[in-house]
Amino acid sequence: MKEFVEGSHAVAQIIKACQPGVISAYPITPQTHIVEDLAQIVANGELKAQFVNVESEHSAASVVLGASATGVRVYTATSSQGLFYMQEVIFNIAGMRLPVVMTCANRAISAPINIWNDQQDSISLRDAGWFQIYAEDNQEAVDFHLIGYRLAEDKRVMLPVMVCMDGFILTHGMETVDIPEQDKVNKFLPNYNPLYKLDPAEPISMGLLADPDYYMETRFAIQETMKASLGYLSEISREFNAVFGRDYKDLLVEEYQTKDADKVIVAMGSVCGTIKEAVDEQRAKGKKVGLLRIITYRPFPYARVYEALKDVPRVAVLDKAVSLGAYAPIAVEMKAAFYGKKKGPKVISSFVGGLGGRDITLESIHEVFRRLTAKEVNSDFIDLKPELLKEDTRS
Numbered sequence: 381m382k383e384f385v386e387g388s389h390a391v392a393q394i395i396k397a398c399q400p401g402v403i404s405a406y407p408i409t410p411q412t413h414i415v416e417d418l419a420q421i422v423a424n425g426e427l428k429a430q431f432v433n434v435e436s437e438h439s440a441a442s443v444v445l446g447a448s449a450t451g452v453r454v455y456t457a458t459s460s461q462g463l464f465y466m467q468e469v470i471f472n473i474a475g476m477r478l479p480v481v482m483t484c485a486n487r488a489i490s491a492p493i494n495i496w497n498d499q500q501d502s503i504s505l506r507d508a509g510w511f512q513i514y515a516e517d518n519q520e521a522v523d524f525h526l527i528g529y530r531l532a533e534d535k536r537v538m539l540p541v542m543v544c545m546d547g548f549i550l551t552h553g554m555e556t557v558d559i560p561e562q563d564k565v566n567k568f569l570p571n572y573n574p575l576y577k578l579d580p581a582e583p584i585s586m587g588l589l590a591d592p593d594y595y596m597e598t599r600f601a602i603q604e605t606m607k608a609s610l611g612y613l614s615e616i617s618r619e620f621n622a623v624f625g626r627d628y629k630d631l632l633v634e635e636y637q638t639k640d641a642d643k644v645i646v647a648m649g650s651v652c653g654t655i656k657e658a659v660d661e662q663r664a665k666g667k668k669v670g671l672l673r674i675i676t677y678r679p680f681p682y683a684r685v686y687e688a689l690k691d692v693p694r695v696a697v698l699d700k701a702v703s704l705g706a707y708a709p710i711a712v713e714m715k716a717a718f719y720g721k722k723k724g725p726k727v728i729s730s731f732v733g734g735l736g737g738r739d740i741t742l743e744s745i746h747e748v749f750r751r752l753t754a755k756e757v758n759s760d761f762i763d764l765k766p767e768l769l770k771e772d773t774r775s
Contacts, residue, residue, distance in 0.1 A: 610632065
């Protein structure tokens with residue numbers, strides 16, 4: 381059913397359709413509307429679930445960890461400092477192989493305090509053992525949660541999934557979204573039947589101490605599952621298309637006008653809509669440019685990136701996060717994808733933009749294409765305000 385709806389409301393509707401038994405979250409801008417809607421849905425009796433109010437994000441993550449360990453489908457959502465407050469439990473959830481699904485409404489990290497969008501929060505937890513899937517628009521935000529549950533609960537996987545959507549731009553943006561019918565959701569997403577759970581009738585222990593004789597193998601097992609899951613994502617995406625008629629290919633990357641391009645921008649999230657418009661404008665002028673959109677950032681699809689860009693001479697990576705003192709996060713992955721390969725771009729330049737919610741405009745994108753020359757640049761910030769650089773910003 382198609383609705384013209386706010387992104388947060390659309391996410392709440394698809395979570396309702398996925399029928400989690402336990403929902404726990406602490407409100408934080410710009411995630412708040414999602415959990416407000418879900419609290420109302422549960423209170424109205426529209427979803428048979430327990431909505432657990434807690435005093436912090438650490439507690440919210442702990443609640444869904446515990447509920448998932450007892451074999452219940454669960455959901456939580458957070459953003460920015462809230463995600464960081466969850467960090468200890470985030471690692472535990474992955475280490476215990478619990479199929480938690482969480483929405484990260486991407487928002488900048490303090491200090492200074494900033495409630496607007498960039499992707500620093502989720503990117504900073506890229507090594508926690510969670511899948512990270514980034515939506516470009518609100519239809520994808522809806523669909524990726526449904527796919528996320530299917531992936532997380534797959535017996536071959538049993539790992540948590542973080543669906544990332546840009547704060548305010550998507551969470552508070554109004555779009556026409558096709559909310560899947562319940563019978564189709566039920567067909568695609570069966571009832572959760574865990575391999576193992578905490579049950580007094582059949583006691584087991586979970587999350588125990590692992591000394592040096594055992595710990596490293598647990599990390600290896602997660603790493604191998606992540607690698608194998610690149611194929612599972614393709615398989616699940618095909619099944620999703622068969623039920624809902626929306627084709628996300630392999631759910632790893634999207635190639636937009638890349639086949640004959642001599643310049644390509646690599647990015648992820650909602651900014652890709654602006655980049656596509658800029659690509660269309662430059663194509664109309666006869667310029668061969670394109671976009672490679674990263675959809676799944678963890679596990680990173682190195683092989684797909686290589687195949688998509690191996691014949692492109694110049695690539696610009698546009699990050700909405702920064703690794704201070706090093707290459708920007710996506711740029712690091714791009715350079716790794718082509719390290720030691722016989723083919724690949726002669727230039728992989730790294731640009732950082734949109735931090736703290738600063739607009740990335742069409743002109744910003746055209747400027748990136750203009751600056752993508754024979755000389756490679758490293759984590760070069762775009763759209764800086766020179767007058768502010770003269771001030772002391774240490775306080």
